[in-house]
Amino acid sequence: MSMRPMRVCYDCQIFSWQRVGGISRYFVELAARIHAMPGARARVVAPLHINRYLAGQRAAIPTSGFYVGGVPRAAVLAGRASGSLARALSRAYKPDIVHETYYSPISTTGSPAKVVLTVYDMIDEMYPELFPLNAKARGIRAAAFERADAVIAISESTRRDLLRQYAVDPGKVSVTHLATSLKPSSGPLLSLGDPFFLYVGQRDGYKNFQSLLCAFARSGLARTHKLVCFGGGGLRPYELEQAQRLGLPRDRVLLMAGDDRLLARCYAAAVAFVYPSLYEGFGIPLLEAMACGCPIICGSAGSLAEVAGPAALLCDVADPDAVALALGSLARSPEARQALLAKGRERARAFSWDKCAEQTFSIYEKLLGRA
Numbered sequence: 001m002s003m004r005p006m007r008v009c010y011d012c013q014i015f016s017w018q019r020v021g022g023i024s025r026y027f028v029e030l031a032a033r034i035h036a037m038p039g040a041r042a043r044v045v046a047p048l049h050i051n052r053y054l055a056g057q058r059a060a061i062p063t064s065g066f067y068v069g070g071v072p073r074a075a076v077l078a079g080r081a082s083g084s085l086a087r088a089l090s091r092a093y094k095p096d097i098v099h100e101t102y103y104s105p106i107s108t109t110g111s112p113a114k115v116v117l118t119v120y121d122m123i124d125e126m127y128p129e130l131f132p133l134n135a136k137a138r139g140i141r142a143a144a145f146e147r148a149d150a151v152i153a154i155s156e157s158t159r160r161d162l163l164r165q166y167a168v169d170p171g172k173v174s175v176t177h178l179a180t181s182l183k184p185s186s187g188p189l190l191s192l193g194d195p196f197f198l199y200v201g202q203r204d205g206y207k208n209f210q211s212l213l214c215a216f217a218r219s220g221l222a223r224t225h226k227l228v229c230f231g232g233g234g235l236r237p238y239e240l241e242q243a244q245r246l247g248l249p250r251d252r253v254l255l256m257a258g259d260d261r262l263l264a265r266c267y268a269a270a271v272a273f274v275y276p277s278l279y280e281g282f283g284i285p286l287l288e289a290m291a292c293g294c295p296i297i298c299g300s301a302g303s304l305a306e307v308a309g310p311a312a313l314l315c316d317v318a319d320p321d322a323v324a325l326a327l328g329s330l331a332r333s334p335e336a337r338q339a340l341l342a343k344g345r346e347r348a349r350a351f352s353w354d355k356c357a358e359q360t361f362s363i364y365e366k367l368l369g370r371a
Contacts, residue, residue, distance in 0.1 A: 121281025
């Protein structure tokens, strides 16, 4: 008699409060692939959700719930529906595996299924001065780790930091790398009048953007180059004040926003993608840059060197002078840029959502004794 397909349930947590973002994109990419595998069925149980990625993949991912992203107070409604209703829908599905999408002190489904939990980073624990993690929040995380039958860390660095910070059985922690959903641009090369360096995403705290501003000013390249910040919102008053204090003209630091196609064009045209972050659990922008043919300047802390490998120019990102030297070396050497670009394209091929899904499915199978 043939074995019935494995039933995998992804809970509502991340889809109830994240409209877009790296964690929800990861689970959408993962769920679609798991559901397409022979011998598996996947379902997202999110009674009311606000996530755009999930809403766009309804044909590929069975979902118990409705998209309410355009409704006033949508996040509040989604949060209220994520309790008893989500548990009832989950129990009705009768999953074999529940993959919880974030940290919860109690079961999010009320199911006797095996529980898998993904850990993204230990930023809160590593930088308590930036992210005060109170005893209650730390207790919630500890309870989630304890309840899980298997824990997936998205990098070796995250795994090491997790085991340092929490009393988790090392035997139940596996590493599964992420991938990028960004497609390289096939359109015309983006022109901004001058060559430019690219920064992507949020700029606060450990992202260390203020150090990059200082490095850009010290490099002397502002006379010939621009610094483009993609996403992250408008420049804060303190960033504008710093740029003025450093003598950076307003037209040398540009803000851009747009869809993935514009971002891919930015990567393809930039002199280099600069990632001055002090710590990352993984660093998907590194993969985006490599896939799109953009040289990388970054530090080596956290997972950065693990992900970038030989495809990045590593420097001490806490030292503006070191970053300034790195900027200058790539601005003045097309040969160095081309060498990093070639290594990046090769390195990017080591990461894929298909590989991530296959490794995750293997973890599910081991939990169920099917491996």
